[in-house]
Amino acid sequence: MNNPTHSFLYILLFCLLFTACDISPKSPNNSTTQSPNHPSTQSLNPSILDSLFLIRPQQVGNIKSGQRVADIEVAAPFKKEKHQEIANMEGEEIAFDYTLIKEGNEKLVQLEWQSGHIIDMYIFSEKYRTEKEIGVGSTLQELVDAYPTNHQLWYTYVSSDHPVIKQEMVVFETSELTGIQFLINNKGYSKGKKIPIDTDQTILQINDFDPQTKVWMVRVY
DSSP, X not given: OOOHHHHHHHHHHHHHHHHHHHTSOOOGGGSOOOOTTSHHHHXXXXXXXXXXXXXXXXXXXXXXXXXXXXXXXXXXXXXXXXXXXXXEETTEEEEEEEXXXXXXXXXXXXXXXXXXXXXXEEEOOTTOBOTTSOOTTOBHHHHHHHSOSSEEEEEESGGGGOTTTOSXXXXXXXXXXXXXXXXXXXXXXXXXXXXXXXXXXXXXXXXXXXXXXXXXXXXXX
């Protein structure tokens, strides 16, 4: 008869060998899918995630003015949609080619382009901010606090026919951020029912507006 102790040792040794084979390193192809926010995923797939939705002069995230639209990569859950719109501007029909960057059904950024190269970017989402945390949803007071000098506030009606803006606009600009315009709500004007028009670009005063008037769009060009 076999010694019971020896039999137990043989069984234990077999179990240990089987377990050792099972825990050998797995192929990367068997690993779970990484989140788009994972650092290694971002390094392999350059996207608007790389720059943490930062607004810079002539740049949104890692998308730059003048860049080829075809070169822009967007990682899931974001997506690109190509569109064309015919707009009637001052009696002339003009074709606008643009690409939307979306997250689900939410429009984040609209890229207007000509000959395949970006000429204008319009930001709709509050997720995009300057280094001083200013973006869509910021108040006029926050704009002034962040950029207290070398700024200007002005009004124009020529944007009414523009297919993105579609209204008269009030623009806050600062020399600290070349090529960036913060469009604030026209209804914040506190000196009367209508903004007085001198020319197609009328200079305004900051105190002509309610300080809580908000930015509703940011243009980067």
